[in-house]
Amino acid sequence: MSRQQRAGSSTRPDKDEVAARADDLALDGVRALMGGSVWALDDAVVDLVTLAHATGGRAVVEQTLTTRLRLALDERWRTGWQPMDLHHLVGRSARHVRAEPETVTRVVELLGDVMAADLAAYPRARVEQRWHDQLELAEASVWWSTTDSCLTARVGQWGSEAIGYEVALRLEHVLRSLPAMQQLGARPGEATSRSASTPVDVDDKVLARVRQLLAKAESTPYEAEAETFTAGAQALMARHSIDHAVLAASAPVGGDERPDGRRLWMETPYVREKVMLLGAVADANRSRSVWAKEDGYVTLLGFPHDLDAVETLYTSLLVQATRAMHAEGKRLDWRGGSRTRSFRQSFLAAFGARIGERLAEVTAAETAQAAEEMSAAGGRELVPVLQERTEAVESYVEELFPRVRHVSMSLGRDREGWDRGRRAADQASLQWGRAVGS
Known part of the structure; x- marks a missing residue:
């Protein structure tokens, strides 16, 4: 060279x-x-x-x-x-x-x-x-x-x-530049065969039927019909959750489920009202929601099948609420100025509050009937099983959010919006319990 x-x-x-x-x-x-x-x-x-x-x-x-x-x-x-x-x-x-x-x-x-x-x-x-x-x-x-x-x-x-x-x-x-968040589940490379697999399941046809009911609720132009389909979906999910809880509780030691968490990012506008609706759906499905207000997301905490129910039903209800809200059109105050935003805030808040009441009734009815059937069959008592799972979820919340605060949220100031929102959620003559899921 x-x-x-x-x-x-x-x-x-x-x-x-x-x-x-x-x-x-x-x-x-x-x-x-x-x-x-x-x-x-x-x-x-x-x-x-x-x-x-x-x-x-x-x-x-x-x-x-x-x-x-x-x-x-x-x-x-x-x-x-x-x-x-x-x-x-x-x-x-x-x-x-x-x-x-x-x-x-x-x-x-x-x-x-x-x-x-x-x-x-x-x-x-x-x-x-x-x-x-x-x-x-x-x-x-x-x-x-x-x-x-x-x-x-x-x-x-x-x-x-x-x-x-x-x-x-x-x-x-x-x-x-992003801050730390709560760790939900295993990080990549750290999953075990247990955490990477799907937990013991109940008939997937149940969830398929739920999705069909919610699709019908979203496609119908009639509020009463939409609410009937929604109630039917909730009844099926409540029974699905109960059956799964009993099945998981009877599984061999080491095969039991544990609470998990998911994050849902909230889109503007009306974030506060959407958070309220999500919280109502979570409570009805034995889950909890924690709102990170400044960051714009909600952490859902509960057992995996219950979280599936929350995400599915919340999405459906949000579609229905938004459709009903826009059908009301715009609103003016006595001076001719717009009060559309305050009307819609109150509408969505009222919708969420009333839906929460109705979903709680469906879940309570389904739980009572399931408990009666299990008792008559001589099986394990249902209430202790559900109580154990509730306590597990609460412990998980405390573990991830030791400084979480419970705050009251405004339900809106527009009286007409409030009345219209409750009416949109309360028009239907709903069927409760097993008959809805039949």
């Missing part, structure tokens, strides 16, 4: 040097975002692009940025975050750094890629099914060739290294 060749080869940095330089520049970019300096961010992006082209190390630069994102994501997993939590909040947080809408969309897309790549690195049995379900809901998957990084694939799709590198830095900034 000639002297010139040796000298030329020594001037090109090796992969480790390129990676180290890319890491330093990425850190500069993230710090620029933390300090609110768009100019410093632009400088970091330009330097990264220059480094990628000048050294022929584009793949190294992009792998370095991807690795930083994976490390930031792992920090979030360890502080309680799950895929749908990040999917919901990252878009909101990205807006706080004043990104253009198109950039916000790209940040969310890259987040999905990083999450999909991270979960794919674990054995399937070591990740709870809920994580994969949430990835599917976020429409995230490994769609690129595994010989490249997800960032390299996105750069090719977006047609610009500068765009891709800026998006990566913005995403890392958002991930590193």
